[in-house]
Amino acid sequence: xxxxWQCQAVTSASTAGAVRQGSLRELNLAVVLGRIAAADRPxxxxxxxxxxxxxRATVSAVVDDLIAGRLVVEAAPEPRAGAGRPARGLRLAxxxxxxxxxxxxxxxLAACVVDLTGQVRxxxxxxxxxxxxxxADALARLVELAGRARATxxxxxxxxxxxxxxxxxxxxxxxxxxxxxxxxxREVDVPALLAGHPPLTGTVAGPALTVDNxxxxxxxxxxxxxxxTASFLHVSGEIGIGAGIVLDGALFRGVRGWSGELGHVPxxxxxxxxxxxxxxxxxxxxxxxxVLAAAxxxxxxLPADTAARRLADLAGAGDPATLDALRAAGTALxxxxxxxxxxxxxxxxxxxxxxxxxxxxxxxxVAAELADRVLTAAWSPVTVRAAxxxxxxxxxxxxxxxxRRIITRPSDWLGRRE
Amino acid sequence: xxxxWQCQAVTSASTAGAVRQGSLRELNLAVVLGRIAAADRPxxxxxxxxxxxxxRATVSAVVDDLIAGRLVVEAAPEPRAGAGRPARGLRLAxxxxxxxxxxxxxxxLAACVVDLTGQVRxxxxxxxxxxxxxxADALARLVELAGRARATxxxxxxxxxxxxxxxxxxxxxxxxxxxxxxxxxREVDVPALLAGHPPLTGTVAGPALTVDNxxxxxxxxxxxxxxxTASFLHVSGEIGIGAGIVLDGALFRGVRGWSGELGHVPxxxxxxxxxxxxxxxxxxxxxxxxVLAAAxxxxxxLPADTAARRLADLAGAGDPATLDALRAAGTALxxxxxxxxxxxxxxxxxxxxxxxxxxxxxxxxVAAELADRVLTAAWSPVTVRAAxxxxxxxxxxxxxxxxRRIITRPSDWLGRRE
Numbered sequence: 001x002x003x004x005w006q007c008q009a010v011t012s013a014s015t016a017g018a019v020r021q022g023s024l025r026e027l028n029l030a031v032v033l034g035r036i037a038a039a040d041r042p043x044x045x046x047x048x049x050x051x052x053x054x055x056r057a058t059v060s061a062v063v064d065d066l067i068a069g070r071l072v073v074e075a076a077p078e079p080r081a082g083a084g085r086p087a088r089g090l091r092l093a094x095x096x097x098x099x100x101x102x103x104x105x106x107x108x109l110a111a112c113v114v115d116l117t118g119q120v121r122x123x124x125x126x127x128x129x130x131x132x133x134x135x136a137d138a139l140a141r142l143v144e145l146a147g148r149a150r151a152t153x154x155x156x157x158x159x160x161x162x163x164x165x166x167x168x169x170x171x172x173x174x175x176x177x178x179x180x181x182x183x184x185x186r187e188v189d190v191p192a193l194l195a196g197h198p199p200l201t202g203t204v205a206g207p208a209l210t211v212d213n214x215x216x217x218x219x220x221x222x223x224x225x226x227x228x229t230a231s232f233l234h235v236s237g238e239i240g241i242g243a244g245i246v247l248d249g250a251l252f253r254g255v256r257g258w259s260g261e262l263g264h265v266p267x268x269x270x271x272x273x274x275x276x277x278x279x280x281x282x283x284x285x286x287x288x289x290x291v292l293a294a295a296x297x298x299x300x301x302l303p304a305d306t307a308a309r310r311l312a313d314l315a316g317a318g319d320p321a322t323l324d325a326l327r328a329a330g331t332a333l334x335x336x337x338x339x340x341x342x343x344x345x346x347x348x349x350x351x352x353x354x355x356x357x358x359x360x361x362x363x364x365x366v367a368a369e370l371a372d373r374v375l376t377a378a379w380s381p382v383t384v385r386a387a388x389x390x391x392x393x394x395x396x397x398x399x400x401x402x403x404r405r406i407i408t409r410p411s412d413w414l415g416r417r418e
Numbered sequence: 419x420x421x422x423w424q425c426q427a428v429t430s431a432s433t434a435g436a437v438r439q440g441s442l443r444e445l446n447l448a449v450v451l452g453r454i455a456a457a458d459r460p461x462x463x464x465x466x467x468x469x470x471x472x473x474r475a476t477v478s479a480v481v482d483d484l485i486a487g488r489l490v491v492e493a494a495p496e497p498r499a500g501a502g503r504p505a506r507g508l509r510l511a512x513x514x515x516x517x518x519x520x521x522x523x524x525x526x527l528a529a530c531v532v533d534l535t536g537q538v539r540x541x542x543x544x545x546x547x548x549x550x551x552x553x554a555d556a557l558a559r560l561v562e563l564a565g566r567a568r569a570t571x572x573x574x575x576x577x578x579x580x581x582x583x584x585x586x587x588x589x590x591x592x593x594x595x596x597x598x599x600x601x602x603x604r605e606v607d608v609p610a611l612l613a614g615h616p617p618l619t620g621t622v623a624g625p626a627l628t629v630d631n632x633x634x635x636x637x638x639x640x641x642x643x644x645x646x647t648a649s650f651l652h653v654s655g656e657i658g659i660g661a662g663i664v665l666d667g668a669l670f671r672g673v674r675g676w677s678g679e680l681g682h683v684p685x686x687x688x689x690x691x692x693x694x695x696x697x698x699x700x701x702x703x704x705x706x707x708x709v710l711a712a713a714x715x716x717x718x719x720l721p722a723d724t725a726a727r728r729l730a731d732l733a734g735a736g737d738p739a740t741l742d743a744l745r746a747a748g749t750a751l752x753x754x755x756x757x758x759x760x761x762x763x764x765x766x767x768x769x770x771x772x773x774x775x776x777x778x779x780x781x782x783x784v785a786a787e788l789a790d791r792v793l794t795a796a797w798s799p800v801t802v803r804a805a806x807x808x809x810x811x812x813x814x815x816x817x818x819x820x821x822r823r824i825i826t827r828p829s830d831w832l833g834r835r836e
Contacts, residue, residue: 178794231673258763258798261760268686270686338684339684
């Protein structure tokens with residue numbers, strides 16, 4: 001019998017690189033940059049040395065590399081009461097590398113540029129029903145948005161370090177969209193369709209373009225906006241329902257990268273037939289189409305934020321059918337989310353996408369199901385709250401994912417520029 | 419807005435210790451021991467140096483420490499064709515530290531000793547209905563088993579490095595059992611009740627005793643037996659139903675350590691009332707009591723393996739009521755597990771505990787629900803299989819958890835002995 005710890009041991013062995021000479025510089029770059037990124041106020045070289053156990057000389061050499069690579073700048077010294085010259089603090093550079101976030105969704109295209117300090121420097125949304133378009137045509141339109149985003153970045157002196165494209169579907173490790181049911185895409189090779197488009201291929205550091213699931217990136221966008229909540233389930237309520245699971249500040253992707261299909265978690269196994277072929281999936285109760293129909297409204301294919309605002313207006317005015325529809329949707333959502341919390345022991349559920357707008361009506365029935373169904377609810381209640389970002393969450397999360405790679409592996413960025 | 423990568427950056431900063439002088443030795447010990455543990459055949463010092471990037475001198479010094487600490491031994495040299503003296507390979511020591519696994523379950527107590535090579539050197543099961551006993555009385559009986567396990571370890575020249583106790587309930591980080599519903603325990607302070615018992619307190623390296631959830635440890639036991647399956651959902655079907663989620667060879671515990679409550683994932687929100695107070699939990703369809711009742715059998719409180727064997731005998735003889743009962747249980751289990759797979763994207767489901775015995779009848783309906791309900795099933799099927807270990811899985815997994823800590827942090831073990 002092979003020992004239980006074998007797999008773990010392989011992981012340990014893979015950290016062996018950390019002690020090699022070449023990798024030591026990489027590790028030190030990441031440690032020092034991570035320390036600067038995590039700081040509440042700009043730390044001095046001396047403070048970094050004290051925190052990390054590195055020598056002052058090593059910290060200074062590493063900081064010089066980071067400044068030369070436009071990742072870090074010296075902050076203006078703060079006046080201080082004691083004697084001596086005040087130490088200069090270090091902070092992330094606002095005018096170095098930036099991330100390009102892109103999104104193709106059912107009813108809009110979006111692009112944004114986020115700098116290393118987390119500021120959104122550019123954001124454009126183009127509303128259009130993309131379902132009638134071929135994937136190639138939809139992506140050709142997206143390239144126009146990407147071009148304008150790149151022009152803004154150039155104007156501000158920013159260098160796009162990479163791009164992340166959000167798609168509402170299942171994406172494999174090579175950027176192939178296996179299935180995006182609500183967009184009508186199947187086996188779409190996005191990198192191949194985008195190859196040769198200058199606004200995307202001119203980027204540096206790592207793969208020029210990463211394609212990822214929209215719900216995953218929306219969860220990263222929420223983490224971006226509220227970094228204090230390090231573990232949560234982010235539910236994106238749109239025409240479809242996706243979820244992003246964030247654990248200890250990192251996205252949980254599953255074995256093949258296809259986690260988070262909350263919309264197809266069964267709520268009632270004998271319930272209505274879902275688009276996916278199964279019965280009683282959450283989407284048949286709490287997807288946009290189901291909620292609008294239950295409220296007696298047409299417009300199943302409205303943009304998610306338009307539909308959510310229309311429902312919120314009616315609910316706010318006390319329309320009984322809308323209130324009933326939202327109560328039923330919230331209950332179904334609460335049943336599905338209770339299963340998730342029983343399984344994963346998360347303490348925070350974030351209502352995102354269209355659900356953010358509808359949170360005042362969805363939150364009470366979701367919370368009631370959680371209180372009833374979660375085994376640990378009595379001594380550790382689950383927080384249910386609206387997302388901080390609205391529909392822009394995925395595109396901001398995508399740009400943030402590019403920057404996150406730089407912060408955790410700055411040597412890749414520095415190496416590319418040499 | 420604070421950048422999205424802040425949390426990750428904190429994690430990076432916490433690896434800073436790796437580059438400190440004192441920690442470098444710890445890291446090297448773990449890297450070399452991990453390399454030896456993960457090897458298919460005993461590697462030589464030279465092979466370890468080549469793999470890890472460490473110098474020959476460093477590897478030799480580290481190996482000397484590991485041999486002195488009884489973690490590693492030199493294997494007999496293999497004959498080889500070329501000239502020169504054959505290199506001596508290194509392997510884990512069979513006669514150094516060992517893990518003590520303990521279990522209190524509804525209808526049995528168990529203890530086992532596992533050595534660093536993964537061999538089970540001692541295993542005792544004591545069958546008794548423990549529900550009428552107070553927690554203190556149940557644990558007093560367990561101490562007798564622990565004493566006999568310790569005596570065996572002494573006789574073999576093994577040193578118990580620590581103990582893990584499996585309990586079928588929710589356990590907090592301090593070993594307090596918050597709730598073990600099927601055992602009737604609530605707020606039981608296990609470490610306090612066991613304090614002063616020599617067979618447990620005489621152990622070294624780390625906390626003498628760790629208390630953990632039985633379903634979690636059963637999943638680790640399965641990983642022990644089949645280390646090739648690095649990510650899976652292990653379902654323990656007993657009087658209650660628990661699950662252990664293993665991701666990349668490590669147990670996923672959730673934010674507060676209370677993950678895996680699969681038994682209380684809703685299958686039908688308007689279904690029968692569960693012991694937990696909610697309606698339609700999986701346990702009301704696929705728990706032992708429900709399956710026996712549906713098959714027209716009494717004995718809801720039979721030991722899980724007795725109940726499973728009785729059901730298997732009847733199903734094997736073609737009893738229609740039993741076949742129907744197992745089909746219904748398998749369908750409900752499949753509905754709940756489909757939700758898990760849609761959410762977590764796991765590719766393997768292991769039927770453990772009593773379900774291992776019933777796998778021939780449960781597997782087809784579980785697989786059918788997965789094929790219907792998992793969005794990615796068309797291009798990445800999910801494997802459903804019986805667990806390799808039976809009811810002994812949790813106790814073996816508990817002993818393995820002790821040894822895993824030694825492999826990943828050998829400096830703790832070596833330090834304690836100095």
